[in-house]
Amino acid sequence: MPKLSQAVVMLVRGEGHTQSPPQVGKIMVVVNLSDELTLEGGMDDVQTELGQITFFLAKVGVTMESILDENADLADKKIQTYNFKIEDSECRFMYFETTSVRKNPPWLDFINERIGDANIKFESISRSPNGLLLILTNARLFAAVFGRSATSCLDRQLLEPDFGIKTAMNMCGNEEIRQTRSQSNTITPTHIDRQAARPSDSFVFGLSEAEDLRYISAHIKGDRKTTLQGRDSLTVKVVGDEKLNWNKLIAQCQMFLDRFAARDYIALFPNYRNFQPTSAEDTNRLDEYLITALKTKDYSKLELCIPEFLSEAEFSFSYSNNFKKENIIYSFLEPQQLEKVFKNTEKITIGRLRNKRIYAYSAAEDRVLPYRYWSVYDCLVYECDFGGFHYILNDGRWVQVDPDFYKSIVDFIDTRVQEEQPESWYLNIDISDNISKKNSEAIFNEKIVEIRDSCVLFDRAKLKIGTGRQDKEFCDVLDLQDDGMMRIINAKQYKDASSINYLFSQAKFYSEAFLHDETFLAQIRNFIGSGPCSKRDAYLEYIKPDVESNHGRDYVVCLWLLYDNSGKAPTKAEIPLIAKYELKLMHDHLRKVCKFNKIILRFVPVKITRYTKSQKK
Structure with a gap:
């Protein structure tokens, strides 16, 4: 049997699926290996193994139905749905295909201006497979994502933002790190990538106390054949013969749930404590401060930026993805643009900020990329004081600044500057x-x-x-x-x-x-x-x-x-x-x-x- 070289899986919190789906004896999903994943095999055959898989975790109360994004236009995707079981875990697979049309890139049109009547015309129509594999185990829901467009079918607001990185820190420790990505919590957030020539401890990486650790790649303690990559998701890479099969996949999900709840990371990565997520109640109050700042056009503590690294030479941005109408392209983002986007700032709400999207525009493809976008809310960076604590909004989540860390900065300014x-x-x-x-x-x-x-x-x-x-x-x-x-x-x-x-x-x-x-x-x-x-x-x-x-x-x-x-x-x-x-x-x-x-x-x-x-x- 051919082996699966890569897969992407999301984990979603859930209370359980009340209706048992019918079992299916055999499942087959084939995904283009060039840029996606391949899953092939039958439950009655020798099990196919996976060398790589990625898990996401969603918030409590999410079900197989509610995890799907209401704005994903699933009805137009002609989705095929299959239900089956692995041991006691219910599974649902959803398959659909997407089509994209590519025409002359700008550089080819530029050349055509000087080559006379023999214009070169390029046109390509490509189809790509996509799939969602939902796994319900221990009353928790996982979602495996196959293909570039599958992730956009999920409601990202329902996923735990720190599942992957916390689990990786707890399971790997701080001695066998290969890569890190952090974000400086400055008015202009900076993404900082570090990579060691060989697995090293956190001291070698020189993480600053004000860097919000966003990604870590490291070996599991005691197992150098298995690498974990943690961000909002958790990617497992296995080399050698101990790859994942269906039964191991379920066991891994259950183990990661347990390790996500552990608190080993606090001692292993003390700088991670400097920025802790806020409660739902505090988040609502802090959102009110944000809305007030936008309505009054107070941008003194507000910035607008994509929450991940994008090359300025390759990408610009748009607040729309119109197929027929013109899209306005911005070479960079700034909060003042929201006055035009929302037209009436008095009517701005958190819901509208979450629903409004910022799309990446590819100069090479000369088009807005429909699958690469972020909500405006996720792109806002804002800081304020509330209840005696200092808070920062970054990447769609409010974090409370650790009081000791906050005090160290304030004391330094007071006594040393x-x-x-x-x-x-x-x-x-x-x-x-x-x-x-x-x-x-x-x-x-x-x-x-x-x-x-x-x-x-x-x-x-x-x-x-x-x-x-x-x-x-x-x-x-x-x-x-x-x-x-x-x-x-x-x-x-x-x-x-x-x-x-x-x-x-x-x-x-x-x-x-x-x-x-x-x-x-x-x-x-x-x-x-x-x-x-x-x-x-x-x-x-x-x-x-x-x-x-x-x-x-x-x-x-x-x-x-x-x-x-x-x-x-x-x-x-x-x-x-x-x-x-x-x-x-x-x-x-x-x-x-x-x-x-x-x-x-x-x-x-x-x-x-x-x-x-x-x-x-």
């Missing part, structure tokens, strides 16, 4: 531009150099780091003070968490490169030497021409946050938590690794104009 009052000579500068109808920190930087001509303006400078592009700035203003200390000034408007985060990241990146990159250092010196600074020679004498002689202790890094002088001055305590953590990371690195003399934070009042523009319909 040096906040000083701004000097009088640059207070209340007007940064409004009546031509572009915008407020710009570039105007502030230019005014600084105008007032103090001994400063060097690096804002909008085009410098190179290493062999990279020549588009780097170093800082906004470089200032050799009267006391002989040089300060590296980075300025940004204090308007939302994104701008704050950008300031901290920019300061860390450029300041480190200044001390370690020969090309960058040389370009900085050349820029100063060719500029109008009244103290060029003093700057060039201070900044040594070689990296070995340039030391962080001779420089102060300044972070200037520009705020509207018509309002109250902010303080470091009011910075959003995720931006505070970015500040902590930057501060630790520049002080402990780069050895800069000081890191000083200032809130600088500036004059801001609130521009409005009317446009005829």
Whole structure:
């Protein structure tokens, strides 16, 4: 008998299936091995074995009927349904096929413009098999998914989001890890992939305490032939002769249920505790805060991003998948787009956020991918305080920030970050531009150099780091003070968490490169030497021409946050938590690794104009 090389299975919580389905003596499902799974065999034959299978777990109360997505258009898929039993476990298999039409990609149309009448025309119609295998065991429902389109038939809101990763952590421990994927809980979430050349312990992977672990691949303790890959799902890979057959499959489901409930992971992966899922009651209250922010258009602590890694070179996004009507394609996502998508923000509800989809658009295929989408709710990142705790919404779930972790960040900002009052000579500068109808920190930087001509303006400078592009700035203003200390000034408007985060990241990146990159250092010196600074020679004498002689202790890094002088001055305590953590990371690195003399934070009042523009319909 041919062997099944790969399969995908989901586990769903359920109270049980009340009506016993009729038994079927023989089942056969064949799936294209090129990108899907193959299941073949009969209950009366020698059992086919699986080398790989993936399980999902859904929430309590889900049945074989309710797990199906109401928006999946199952009636149009001509589904064939079969019911049978494996030992005491009820099973249901649902099979359907999908068809896709591919025509000329954009690059071929581009070529056709220059090859005359002999245009090349490409057209391909492909059919692919898909299947759902539902398994009910120990009053819990599993769903095996075969084919690329099968997952879209399931209601993903009914699946446990952490089943796979918790089970993998409990069964594998932290000593035989092969791969991890984590997400930094910053205002711009970053997916971080790590892979070791051989199975290693978690220390080798260097997981940060603020990274939300999303995926782990590791060997089961004591069994190097079996690898578990855990995320929201749990994938089992078996090498050798001990592959899964039908009876082993049921036993595995029962074992994973038991290990999912274990709490070994708490001691093995302590950073995973920093972000814990909230209760249903708290989730409802927190959702109310989210809706209020959207209705009032308060995006200061809100971001919109896909909850997984996608290459920007390959994908864009659309809020629709219209076959006949035009789809609007966005090269990137931002929360302000929701005002157009929902038209009336006063009518936004959690239900509408969950039902509205964001689709991936493939540039290579020149089409919206109907099978690759996320709900808007799953793409929102938001943070707020409630009941004395701090919460973050990420990837469609609210998590409570561990109080000790939260306290460590707050205490660091309170005791270690040096906040000083701004000097009088640059207070209340007007940064409004009546031509572009915008407020710009570039105007502030230019005014600084105008007032103090001994400063060097690096804002909008085009410098190179290493062999990279020549588009780097170093800082906004470089200032050799009267006391002989040089300060590296980075300025940004204090308007939302994104701008704050950008300031901290920019300061860390450029300041480190200044001390370690020969090309960058040389370009900085050349820029100063060719500029109008009244103290060029003093700057060039201070900044040594070689990296070995340039030391962080001779420089102060300044972070200037520009705020509207018509309002109250902010303080470091009011910075959003995720931006505070970015500040902590930057501060630790520049002080402990780069050895800069000081890191000083200032809130600088500036004059801001609130521009409005009317446009005829």
